[in-house]
Amino acid sequence: MGPLAVKTYPGEQWLPGPNRATFEPDYGRRGKLWVFGAFEPATGQAALLLSPRRDSASFVQLLEQVIIQFPSQRWLLIEDNLSIHTSRHVTLALAAWPNVQVQFIPKYACWLNLIEPWWKQLRSLALKGRRFENLDELTLALNNALTYWNEHRHPYVWRKKPQEQTTILGGFGVSHNNLSTAI
Numbered sequence: 001m002g003p004l005a006v007k008t009y010p011g012e013q014w015l016p017g018p019n020r021a022t023f024e025p026d027y028g029r030r031g032k033l034w035v036f037g038a039f040e041p042a043t044g045q046a047a048l049l050l051s052p053r054r055d056s057a058s059f060v061q062l063l064e065q066v067i068i069q070f071p072s073q074r075w076l077l078i079e080d081n082l083s084i085h086t087s088r089h090v091t092l093a094l095a096a097w098p099n100v101q102v103q104f105i106p107k108y109a110c111w112l113n114l115i116e117p118w119w120k121q122l123r124s125l126a127l128k129g130r131r132f133e134n135l136d137e138l139t140l141a142l143n144n145a146l147t148y149w150n151e152h153r154h155p156y157v158w159r160k161k162p163q164e165q166t167t168i169l170g171g172f173g174v175s176h177n178n179l180s181t182a183i
Contacts, residue, residue, distance in 0.1 A: 003054070004034075004142075005030075006030035006134055007131070030132070031134065031138075033050050034052070034058065035142065036051060036059060036061075036062040037115060038062060042155055044156060046149055046153070047065055047146075048143070050142060056087040058084075059087075059090055060089060060093045063077075063094075063097075063100070067097070077101070077102045079102055079113075080110065085104070125148060125149060126145035
């Protein structure tokens with residue numbers, strides 16, 4: 001998910017007018033941590049690893065956690081092309097686990113990574129409208145959000161099925177079904 005700073009996170013929405021929400025700028029220099037996560041779309045179960053740095057060792061710890069928390073005969077991990085996912089340390093760890101297969105999504109195709117919508121849910125559950133004074137508060141909020149999510153989890157369902165998507169022919173606005181052109 002990236003680094004999360006110990007700072008104030010804005011609330012739900014900004015309202016115009018004299019009674020609108022305001023908040024003082026908060027530059028968050030009270031600490032930060034990196035959030036690593038795993039998400040199983042079939043069940044909705046998620047796992048987090050919080051680390052002071054983004055490195056291969058932390059990612060290998062997440063892989064170990066995944067193997068323990070998501071018991072299976074084989075694992076198929078879908079990952080983006082972040083450099084730590086392909087580092088030498090991670091490659092050696094994966095060689096020790098022959099039942100773990102990694103599939104990388106194409107570059108510049110983050111919408112194919114099903115953990116991305118879950119990061120949005122986690123931010124909403126843990127961070128929205130909160131102010132954190134130290135790393136312990138931030139860690140507690142993330143762990144509480146994860147616990148809440150796992151207690152109320154549900155399978156991830158794509159909103160649009162492939163057969164419902166319109167086919168674009170010849171450029172923007174031309175539909176295959178009715179051949180209408182938008183100008």
